[in-house]
């Protein structure tokens with residue numbers, strides 16, 4: 385066997401340089417961690433697999449400084465109209481209305497190859513991130529404080545590197561997951577579909593539906609998605625007896641597309657058959673080895689959340705790894721990664737499956753009953769569903785031990801007036817642990833003082849523009865004021881991934897929450913002195 389001398393040590397080895405791996409590497413790079421990323425392939429896959437993303441993910445891209453670079457490849461998602469057996473509109477899935485809660489269009493479509501190239505460029509821009517393409521993972525061996533990875537270079541050389549942690553972002557057939565012995569649980573969904581991407585000619589675009597659509601026809605369920613520019617996607621259910629490979633052939637694909645297009649109307653970009661699965665790893669961690677993205681879960685695409693779930697994994701994991709690597713939290717903080725993300729994946733996949741089962745109904749009588757039920761749920765009209773309502777909150781993990789309003793949900797991002805311009809909140813406060821206080825509350829000053837005693841947390845008051853509250857940022861659209869009012873709270877503690885740790889209605893509750901943060905992050909009893917009056921100043 386050929387060996388190349390000299391093992392190299394890293395903080396984190398990321399296996400897989402798709403969107404999940406590239407985001408993990410970029411975020412680790414920005415936080416200063418010595419990161420090695422490897423991928424078996426030598427280039428970005430030049431065809432789109434994911435097509436949809438949402439405002440939570442775009443917020444992370446913006447936090448990474450990538451919003452401008454990827455914007456040319458991103459467009460708003462149209463509504464999705466679901467049509468029943470007789471072609472009647474039964475359901476319409478749309479975005480939440482303005483003012484947008486996170487400051488961005490809530491649902492978007494994007495061009496994966498171009499966005500992935502930007503994510504890679506970003507990760508590679510950090511001098512502490514090394515990217516090696518054409519490199520295969522052969523084995524991982526855990527030692528008390530490291531993982532040794534056996535690698536095979538493109539030219540056949542074998543060598544080892546060590547890392548304090550390994551993240552497997554290496555897709556559905558993950559080598560990391562297999563080596564770590566992490567099993568997949570079947571969430572019971574298995575349907576054969578053909579996914580067809582077309583670059584449609586300008587002249588034919590106008591003949592196609594103006595909204596994305598689900599044709600829930602039991603003889604052949606079909607999804608139609610409006611991607612960016614002239615990219616249009618059809619997802620076509622394969623019927624019993626149809627051979628997946630045969631159906632990918634261009635002549636068969638054009639036959640399936642014939643209700644909409646002829647071969648003269650565009651260029652086939654991709655035709656790939658898949659079994660739409662629902663799977664989740666039982667555990668997402670084995671010691672110092674963790675898995676993320678498709679390595680940890682797979683779900684049917686029906687609400688376009690596949691890539692979003694992977695990037696939620698990366699963002700959830702990186703802020704925790706950052707604390708552990710810097711010695712700020714014990715390694716046990718990483719246990720909350722499986723707890724939080726697995727529950728979220730199972731709950732969201734359940735909802736995706738329910739939508740998928742409704743779309744995939746092949747029995748005519750059952751499909752008619754479905755149509756009647758969906759219309760009845762809509763009060764005799766097409767049922768209106770907001771995409772963002774489908775996405776569940778976090779329900780367990782590194783959250784306040786007491787259930788508080790909005791705990792585990794995504795914290796909004798208002799626009800705030802700052803230095804003569806209007807900016808999104810994260811651009812002003814950063815995206816670490818933050819305490820936000822309702823600047824109009826009489827307790828605002830006391831709560832800011834409480835927050836100031838916590839070394840991990842930055843404290844900010846926000847009030848509507850024109851209220852002239854001292855020391856408060858002014859928001860321009862009352863997004864946060866409405867949020868505080870809707871939840872009946874005056875303070876929120878927000879994690880680096882923008883999930884609400886917990887909320888408080890008064891300074892005493894806030895004091896309890898801050899102690900909880902200490903306990904959760906340090907895994908030790910709260911460090912701060914007990915005080916009887918939480919409005920009083922005290923020493924940490």
Ligand SMILES: O=C(O)CCc1cccc(O)c1
Pocket residue numbers: 435436463464477596607609619685686687688689771
């Ligand atoms: O949210 C919707 O309206 C549909 C989104 C979607 C995205 C990607 C694939 C797919 O089947 C549906």
